[in-house]
Ligand SMILES: NC(=O)C1=CN([C@@H]2O[C@H](COP(=O)(O)OP(=O)(O)OC[C@H]3O[C@@H](n4cnc5c(N)ncnc54)[C@H](O)[C@@H]3O)[C@@H](O)[C@H]2O)[C@@H](O)CC1
């Protein structure tokens with residue numbers, strides 16, 4: 133998974149992409165202990181949703197709660213806030229300390245309100261680990277702490293084009309490894325590029341890159357809101373391991389575990405038939421339980 137330092141004569145070795153296994157994912161699931169409380173388990177701050185896309189906020193929060201963590205603090209506009217509380221009354225909607233942030237799902241960078249912009253800036257400015265999705269990807273230049281970007285191919289094309297690369301969605305889908313690496317190197321962030329095969333990699337530092345891939349067992353997860361659910365899962369895994377997020381190899385491991393849990397929750401929910409995004413979130417606890425117990429069922 134982790135690349136050896138490059139040979140100064142022949143140049144960097146091609147990246148070794150590690151297929152993320154059940155064993156590797158299990159190692160990134162934290163089971164609460166007798167001394168744990170809701171704060172030691174990790175709090176995820178969530179700035180997602182908008183008047184246009186309130187449902188994305190519900191999906192991400194639902195998925196985070198189902199993945200297992202101490203608490204979710206949701207900070208957003210009134211409508212998504214109300215819907216989040218209707219679905220999940222345990223969510224807290226006042227500001228306070230968090231161990232990680234999930235931002236951007238269900239937002240549109242072109243129509244963002246001033247108050248949404250202020251919440252996003254707050255999440256990005258204090259060095260806390262952050263998972264950046266959809267309508268906050270344009271703010272990648274403001275990242276101050278460990279960050280995971282979670283674009284689909286279209287969003288990655290927009291991000292890379294803004295950074296001066298000539299690439300479109302189709303080219304990224306044709307060479308996902310190359311463009312995930314390019315985006316990680318260009319932004320300095322861990323990149324999780326979504327698709328039937330999800331690619332997760334760190335930037336190349338001192339000739340070392342960590343890279344993992346997760347192949348979904350079916351394509352039923354290609355449905356609206358599925359990526360919003362993924363954001364919640366990854367956010368929860370990062371929040372419960374926030375002290376490790378500064379290590380790019382660990383951050384890749386945490387993000388890859390989120391993608392693994394999402395892909396297998398979708399498979400479990402689907403049972404070879406169609407699913408809705410919320411079904412994926414509902415199946416997440418069974419995948420976490422299986423990873424936590426260390427036994428396949
Ligand atoms: N329930 C919700 O609240 C949902 C919110 N979502 C949010 O919606 C926002 C936009 O995400 P997207 O990934 O959709 O936006 P993008 O702007 O990345 O993708 C839209 C692209 O899809 C193309 N397109 C749209 N309809 C099409 C069709 N029927 N056939 C072929 N191409 C079509 C458009 O031309 C455009 O290029 C994000 O903030 C995301 O988080 C989505 O996750 C869907 C569910």
Ligand SMILES: Nc1ncnc2c1ncn2[C@@H]1O[C@H](COP(=O)(O)OP(=O)(O)O)[C@@H](O)[C@H]1O
Nearest residue numbers: 284326327328348351353354356357358359360
């Ligand atoms: N063909 C596919 N097979 C399996 N999973 C897929 C496929 N296409 C997309 N996915 C997964 O579904 C999710 C879609 O995310 P995204 O494109 O952001 O959708 P949305 O914006 O509607 O939430 C991602 O987790 C991605 O990996």
